Amino acid sequence: MTQVRFLFRRIAFYAVTAWAAITMNFLIPRLMPGSPENTVLSRFQGQVSQEQIDAVKAQLGVSDAGILSQYGTYWKDLLSGDLGLSVSYFPGEVSEVIGQGVWWTVVLIGVATAISFVLGTLLGVLAAWKRGSRLDALLPLTTFLSAVPYFWIALVALSVFGVELGLFPLTGGYRPELEVGWSGEFISSALSHSVLPALTIIVSSIAGWLLGMRNMMLTTISEDYVLVAEAKGLRTRRVMLGYAARNALLPNISGFAMSLGFIVSGSIVTETVFSYPGIGFLLYNAVLNNDYPLMQGIFLIITLMVLFANFVVDLCYVVLDPRIRQEA
């Protein structure tokens, strides 16, 4: 019963947060100087008539109506999935442009983040359990890799494995001559294109998971319940995973959720270096081309993803930590 109530309270909380975020998303572009129709029309260097201006404004959905009625229209369009037209991919619809890019990002960065999290956490568990052994060498090594700027690692990887050794392709998400679909050829091409971006992400982010998990493990290992588990004659693996790691995992889980939320925005550098057709690359282009509708759409997606990831973590916490169910 308390769990159901907890769930409803969380849902209400996220609904309010989402509403606030969406409203901000509506307000911010309207508070900024400049307007989208001027961006389009500037290409014509003033050689346009009033009718043409009105036509472009109508096409872009720019309205002269009061702010409240615009807000109403904004919600109506949003709920029907209409995010307006992109300026830089004109006349493509923002929702379509994002829809093409978002899966590349979610799959690439999502899988890389998940691998990095799982691997880093497991290594952290081991490093803490066998502290003082050779595994301790992981700490300076991974910390070094995460301290080096990401774009530099990415460029080095690209030049070594892509240019010098020729093992992996240099740019893009797949061979451009292939049709996007579920064919084996396309999937293998997409996979080989994703290896370098994924590897560089894992290498540069694993230290965070490893260090966090190791430190939490060291705290839980000295807890009495771990000693009791050992005294009970449980197998070492059960003590390590079921008692020490199980309790140490909780802070890392919330870190993982945060990073899931930032998959979309965090991918900008990766996708720019590797010219990967994901949403970070889109955002980069949108900023370069003053493509407000596209930016707005991407920000909206980022916001919703952060909220969604947080919600999922809240649910995970309910399952993982019985103490949460009573509080909040």
Place this chain on the structure above:
Amino acid sequence: MTATDTTADAAVPPARDPGPGREPLLEIKGLTVDYGEGAGAVHAVDNVDITLHRAETLGLAGESGSGKSTLAHAVTRLLRPPGRITGGQVLYHRRAKDGGPVPPPVDVLAMNPAELRAFRWEEIAIVFQSAMNALNPVHNVAAQIADTLRAHRPGITREQCRERAAHLLTTVGVPAARMKAYPHELSGGMRQRVMIAMALALDPDVLVLDEPTTALDVVVQREVLAELVRLREEFGFAVLFITHDLSLLLEVADRVAIMYAGRLVESAPAQAVYHEPEHPYTRGLVGSFPPLRGPRRELTGIGGSPPDLRSLPPGCAFSPRCGHAFDRCRRDIPLLRVPPAAPERLVACHLDDPDGGSDAT
């Protein structure tokens, strides 16, 4: 212990350890535990001999840092680095199997990991000081009892685990309905009861209680203690009861061993410790709490502060705080011996030592 008991004990020839001639269960011999290595090593437990007999309650008392908890952890091989067992034996005498011969004692310190895992909890279970931290906060009570059962009784069914958990909880006075509760949903006293139930899960022969009631308030402390005494009568396990609270120990223990600076300084029947403590340190401990019954006496306490294990004085570690110390105390470490007047006890003190400096070697 009544007067007749004492006479009976006196009839037994004074052995190395003048326990009342009962069957030994856990023999600790020359146990030494160091913290750290090399020249900077600290002897937290120094050459301790102590024997726990079957169905006996042995109290181990001493102030903080005297090595009593380290001893308990060493006996169960739960010491964490930098703690290291550097010498001694812990002999465990298994019970004879249905009419068979008594198996030879096993050395706990020499067991390999698999033997040790099988030995733990099956033979020696431990109840720690703080039940708050001794129970895993993310698993419910039944699950924590069940994983003990599953580790030692492969093939046990889920239903059997549940029944056993319910039975154990009822035994220690926790309603079986609470078995789905998580530790944070239980009071301190309840948690300690759950801990005790868990300790009894495999019907061990030895229960080590490491300050089991220290974290509880006085009323709950009473209840838990009464419960422990009742369970001991019912199940007949032996108890190694570790506490700094000597007054508590004198009530529940058959025999009391006093530790100071990692060494055993006195071991005697509880009543003897209370009425005529032999060692000056024991005298100080007994004099530092008011008697519950009988005539009033003056509280004395012990002057000075606990010893620094890194720089113990030569000779008797207690000599700087001892009102009776003489030259020899500051020179020779006193060994445990049976005082002529009291054959049922062991004392490590040069006072009233009849045979001059013979044990100074």
